[in-house]
Amino acid sequence: xxxxxxxxxxxxxxAVERLAPPMDTVAAYHFGWIDAQGNPADxxxxxxxxxxxxxxxxEAAGVPAExxxxxxxxxxxxxxxxxxxxxxxxxxEQRRHRDTVWKVHGPAQAILVGDALFALANExxxxxxxxxxxxxxxxxxxxxxKLIDGQAQDISYEHRERVSVEECLEMEGNKTxxxxxxxxxxxxxxxxxxxxxxxxxxxxxxxLGLAFQAVDDLLGIWGDPESTGKQTWSDLRQRKKSLPxxxxxxxxxPASEELARLLAEDAKSSDxxxxxxxxxxxxxALIEQAGGRRWTxxxxxxxxxxxxxxxxxxxxxxxxxxxxxxLADFVVVRKK
Amino acid sequence: xxxxxxxxxxxxxxAVERLAPPMDTVAAYHFGWIDAQGNPADxxxxxxxxxxxxxxxxEAAGVPAExxxxxxxxxxxxxxxxxxxxxxxxxxEQRRHRDTVWKVHGPAQAILVGDALFALANExxxxxxxxxxxxxxxxxxxxxxKLIDGQAQDISYEHRERVSVEECLEMEGNKTxxxxxxxxxxxxxxxxxxxxxxxxxxxxxxxLGLAFQAVDDLLGIWGDPESTGKQTWSDLRQRKKSLPxxxxxxxxxPASEELARLLAEDAKSSDxxxxxxxxxxxxxALIEQAGGRRWTxxxxxxxxxxxxxxxxxxxxxxxxxxxxxxLADFVVVRKK
Numbered sequence: 001x002x003x004x005x006x007x008x009x010x011x012x013x014x015a016v017e018r019l020a021p022p023m024d025t026v027a028a029y030h031f032g033w034i035d036a037q038g039n040p041a042d043x044x045x046x047x048x049x050x051x052x053x054x055x056x057x058x059e060a061a062g063v064p065a066e067x068x069x070x071x072x073x074x075x076x077x078x079x080x081x082x083x084x085x086x087x088x089x090x091x092x093e094q095r096r097h098r099d100t101v102w103k104v105h106g107p108a109q110a111i112l113v114g115d116a117l118f119a120l121a122n123e124x125x126x127x128x129x130x131x132x133x134x135x136x137x138x139x140x141x142x143x144x145x146k147l148i149d150g151q152a153q154d155i156s157y158e159h160r161e162r163v164s165v166e167e168c169l170e171m172e173g174n175k176t177x178x179x180x181x182x183x184x185x186x187x188x189x190x191x192x193x194x195x196x197x198x199x200x201x202x203x204x205x206x207x208l209g210l211a212f213q214a215v216d217d218l219l220g221i222w223g224d225p226e227s228t229g230k231q232t233w234s235d236l237r238q239r240k241k242s243l244p245x246x247x248x249x250x251x252x253x254p255a256s257e258e259l260a261r262l263l264a265e266d267a268k269s270s271d272x273x274x275x276x277x278x279x280x281x282x283x284x285a286l287i288e289q290a291g292g293r294r295w296t297x298x299x300x301x302x303x304x305x306x307x308x309x310x311x312x313x314x315x316x317x318x319x320x321x322x323x324x325x326x327l328a329d330f331v332v333v334r335k336k
Numbered sequence: 337x338x339x340x341x342x343x344x345x346x347x348x349x350x351a352v353e354r355l356a357p358p359m360d361t362v363a364a365y366h367f368g369w370i371d372a373q374g375n376p377a378d379x380x381x382x383x384x385x386x387x388x389x390x391x392x393x394x395e396a397a398g399v400p401a402e403x404x405x406x407x408x409x410x411x412x413x414x415x416x417x418x419x420x421x422x423x424x425x426x427x428x429e430q431r432r433h434r435d436t437v438w439k440v441h442g443p444a445q446a447i448l449v450g451d452a453l454f455a456l457a458n459e460x461x462x463x464x465x466x467x468x469x470x471x472x473x474x475x476x477x478x479x480x481x482k483l484i485d486g487q488a489q490d491i492s493y494e495h496r497e498r499v500s501v502e503e504c505l506e507m508e509g510n511k512t513x514x515x516x517x518x519x520x521x522x523x524x525x526x527x528x529x530x531x532x533x534x535x536x537x538x539x540x541x542x543x544l545g546l547a548f549q550a551v552d553d554l555l556g557i558w559g560d561p562e563s564t565g566k567q568t569w570s571d572l573r574q575r576k577k578s579l580p581x582x583x584x585x586x587x588x589x590p591a592s593e594e595l596a597r598l599l600a601e602d603a604k605s606s607d608x609x610x611x612x613x614x615x616x617x618x619x620x621a622l623i624e625q626a627g628g629r630r631w632t633x634x635x636x637x638x639x640x641x642x643x644x645x646x647x648x649x650x651x652x653x654x655x656x657x658x659x660x661x662x663l664a665d666f667v668v669v670r671k672k
Contacts, residue, residue, distance in 0.1 A: 020485040022492065085451060089444040108425040111447060112488055115421060118451070119480045122458060126474040134470035138462040144455045149356040152448055156358060 004052025007065060008072035012051075015073055015124050019116050026105045026113045030084060032096065036104045044096040044229070047334075049212070049327070050075045050183040053205065056323055057187030060201060060316040068187025070124050070133075074140055075183045077121035082147050082179075084114035089155065090238060097229035118144070128190075136189045139198070143182035150174030154240070161264055163241040165250050169210065172243070176216070177209030184208070184324070200314035204324065207307035212331045214300035217242035218293065219336065221284050227336040233280035237273075239266065243299060248292030255289035262286070304332050340388025343401060344408035348387075351409050351460050355452050362441045362449045366420060368432065372440045380432040380565070383670075385548070385663070386411040386519040389541065392659055393523030396537060396652040404523025406460050406469075410476055411519045413457035418483050418515075420450035425491065426574060433565035454480070464526075472525045475534070479518035486510030490576070497600055499577040501586050505546065508579070512552070513545030520544070520660070536650035540660065543643035548667045550636035553578035554629065555672065557620050563672040569616035573609075575602065579635060584628030591625035598622070640668050 016027045028034045032043030051072035058068030086092070087100040088110045094100060102110035121144075125137045153171040157163045184205035185198040193201075219228050220235030220242055228234070235242050249260055262283060266272055287293060307328050311321055352363045364370045368379030387408035394404030422428070423436040424446045430436060438446035457480075461473045489507040493499045520541035521534040529537075555564050556571030557580055564570070571578050585596055598619060602608055623629060643664050647657055 020488055023484075023488050081451075085447050089447055107443075108491055111421050111425055112484060112491070115417075115450075115454070116481065116484045116488075118454060119477055119484060122473070122477045123481060126470065126477055129474075131467060131470070134462065134467070134473070137458070137470070137473065138465075141455055141458045141462055145452065145459060148359075148448060148452045148455060152356055152359050152452075155444055155448070 003065075004055050004072065005048040007055055008048075008051040008069055008076065011069050011073045011124075012076055015077065015120055016117075018120065019113070022105075022109070023113045023116050026101060026109045027080075027117065029104065030080060030101050030113065032098070036099070043098060046080075046096060047336075048076070049331070050079055050180065052327065053180065053183035054187045056320055056327075057184045057201060058191045059187070059320045060184075060314075060324075061188035061191035061193040061197065062317065063187075063191035065187075067191045070128055071136060071183075071186035071190050074121040074125050074136075075143075075179060075186060077117045077124070078140060078144050078147070079179055081114045081118040081121070082151065084110050084117070086151055088114075089151070092230075092238075094230060132190055132192055135195075136186050139182050139185060139189060139202075143178040146174040146178035150176075150178070157241040158239045159267075160241070161267065162249065163246050165243070165246050168241060168243055168246045172213040172217075173206060173210055176213040177206040180209035180212065181205035197314055200310060201316075203310040204307045204314075207303045207310065208328055208331060211300045211303035211307060211328065214243055214296050214303060215332060215334060217244055218296055218300070221287065222293070224335065229336070232277065233284060236280050236283055237275075239263075239272075243296045244287050244292035246292075247295040247299075248287040248290035251290045251292065251295070253290060255286045259283065259286040259290055300332050304328050339401075340391050340408065341384040343391055344384075344387040344405055344412065347405050347409045348412055351413065351456055352453075354456065355449070358441075358445070359449045359452050362437060362445045363416075363453065365440065366416060366437050366449065368434070372435070379434060382416075382432060383672075384412070385667070386415055386515065388663065389516065389519035390523045392656055392663075393520050393525075393537060394527045395523070395656045396520075396650075396660075397524035397527035397529040397533065398653065399523075399527035401523075403527045406464060407472060407519075407522030407526050410457040410461050410472075411479075411515060411522060413453045413460070414476060414480050414483070415515055417450045417454040417457070418487065420446050420453070422487055424450075425487070428566075428574075430566060468526055468528055471531075472522050475518050475521060475525060475538075479514040482510040482514035486512075486514070493577040494575050495603075496577070497603065498585065499582050501579070501582050504577060504579055504582045508549040508553075509542060509546055512549040513542040516545035516548065517541035533650055536646060537652075539646040540643045540650075543639045543646065544664055544667060547636045547639035547643060547664065550579055550632050550639060551668060551670060553580055554632055554636070557623065558629070560671065565672070568613065569620060572616050572619055573611075575599075575608075579632045580623050580628035582628075583631040583635075584623040584626035587626045587628065587631070589626060591622045595619065595622040595626055636668050640664050 017024055019027055032041060035041040054072035054075055055065040055068045058065050084101055087095055088102040088107055092100055093103050122137055125133050150171050181202035185201045188201055189198050221244055225232050248256055308325055311324060353360055355363055368377060371377040390408035390411055391401040391404045394401050420437055423431055424438040424443055428436055429439050458473055461469050486507050517538035521537045524537055525534050556578055561568050584592055644661055647660055
């Protein structure tokens with residue numbers, strides 16, 4: 001993953017520097033390259049899973065990792081476009097241990113810079129001017145649309161009393177699976193891989209994304225704020241119908257019913273924002289007792305297995321295969 | 337223009353129907369196809385200048401207007417993406433005589449549906465799968481980036497005491513010229529026109545955009561709210577440094593100096609939002625006395641002339657040329 005960052009960051013920075021002021025500064029803050037006062041910083045700029053995948057993707061097609069760099073930059077730009085907008089829509093005040101862009105620079109800049117990163121992503125690919133770049137952009141556009149669909153579902157689910165496990169998985173496939181799928185196919189497409197190979201790689205990426213998101217949902221409730229950079233019980237505070245919650249609600253039994261009763265009350269509560277740590281801890285304990293935590297841990301492993309199996313059906317160099325398996329392993333055991 | 341709407345609206349509606357709920361409904365409200373309660377409506381959906389241009393653009397390349405339809409849909413989607421986001425950033429509560437999307441459906445839906453329309457624009461073009469579609473998407477991406485740059489400049493200028501006429505023209509070229517330039521080249525590109533021809537058509541579109549925006553700036557101060565669907569003195573209420581304002585400030589003389597003094601006070605005023613009609617009317621009168629209104633009227637005519645001259649350098653069918661000149665004429669005399 002370190003290689004993904006090292007190889008793609010200079011190109012990412014060069015792309016971001018194209019933005020007109022003050023958007024370049026706002027974006028640099030978001031990526032952790034400067035602090036809120038504009039001084040150089042070296043803050044956590046995210047896990048860079050997507051750039052790493054895009055470079056491996058090129059190698060999966062038998063071309064040098066460097067061929068995947070524009071793809072790595074494009075998917076990272078789309079990912080960060082969605083973070084900027086989602087943080088604002090969700091009212092999230094912290095990301096990667098720092099205040100979010102809308103908190104520091106205001107909502108208008110969060111909207112605007114998100115838009116600019118999204119446009120830049122397409123620009124970086126299309127200016128390659130090749131037929132394969134057009135194919136790559138089309139896949140990126142499809143993934144972006146799913147990303148937006150997923151955010152729409154996520155928001156609407158927060159206002160619904162019941163969300164099925166299937167709906168939740170569909171939402172998470174859109175929100176996380178689609179862009180990871182694009183990341184692991186985009187470098188190959190830029191390297192001339194045919195659609196069949198790209199589709200198989202996407203299958204790996206999609207299920208990797210679902211494994212990733214299952215772990216994210218666990219961290220969103222039981223994660224250590226020191227590691228995740230988010231508030232305690234972050235997803236509960238936002239009434240997120242994440243996998244552990246929907247699985248617990250679907251499980252039945254006393255803890256499940258008590259949880260359903262409490263969440264229905266919470267939805268109507270005007271005092272929800274002032275709930276104590278203990279009140280969130282109680283809800284988390286009910287989710288665990290109802291089996292939502294265990295189910296989600298199992299689900300992460302199931303998706304991990306499906307992702308790894310997809311690799312068996314596609315001809316990729318052994319070294320790349322091993323790296324992709326290692327990445328899937330990492331995604332499942334990560335603590336942040 | 338009526339033909340532009342008639343030919344492109346079914347394709348636009350089909351594209352919007354692809355959006356996942358509730359984004360399809362929110363977008364349909366924005367386009368005036370349904371009311372806030374979800375009932376069918378036939379509200380003003382805008383002037384449809386861009387679709388009309390995109391169809392003429394195809395004919396300019398000697399292919400049927402229908403070839404330009406995906407381009408017409410794409411530019412209209414990008415235009416409306418920017419309206420959704422700009423209305424939210426600017427806090428505009430009314431557009432086309434109706435409450436704006438963020439007022440009716442909330443800020444999150446305005447962000448989300450804007451994002452979706454932007455992504456959809458690229459999708460509609462790229463799914464054509466041709467090399468020319470890739471070229472068209474690249475031009476649309478360039479235009480979208482300029483659109484976003486222009487909005488960034490517009491926002492930053494509102495917080496600055498002085499903005500030069502040149503800065504204002506650059507901002508308006510980005511905000512309005514770039515997408516109109518894309519509209520008048522995109523159909524031709526889809527029809528196989530070479531880059532030279534597309535660039536010349538863009539020159540017409542860019543200056544048409546500057547003429548359009550000069551008139552918009554006049555309507556933003558002196559427009560009839562019944563016609564424009566905006567509040568009285570709309571741009572003054574928003575402290576917009578539009579052309580009449582910057583030209584008046586640059587003119588010098590007593591009215592110009594008095595205007596500068598007042599606007600500097602306004603910028604610090606905490607009571608600005610409660611200003612009376614008479615206070616805005618006084619500022620408008622000063623702008624007029626300082627020559628800002630006249631200068632902007634002249635500028636609209638200058639840009640009109642440059643736009644029409646650009647057509648002399650490009651080989652387009654006589655009927656198309658006449659339509660483009662008529663469109664430029666309309667832009668300059670319009671009342672809304």
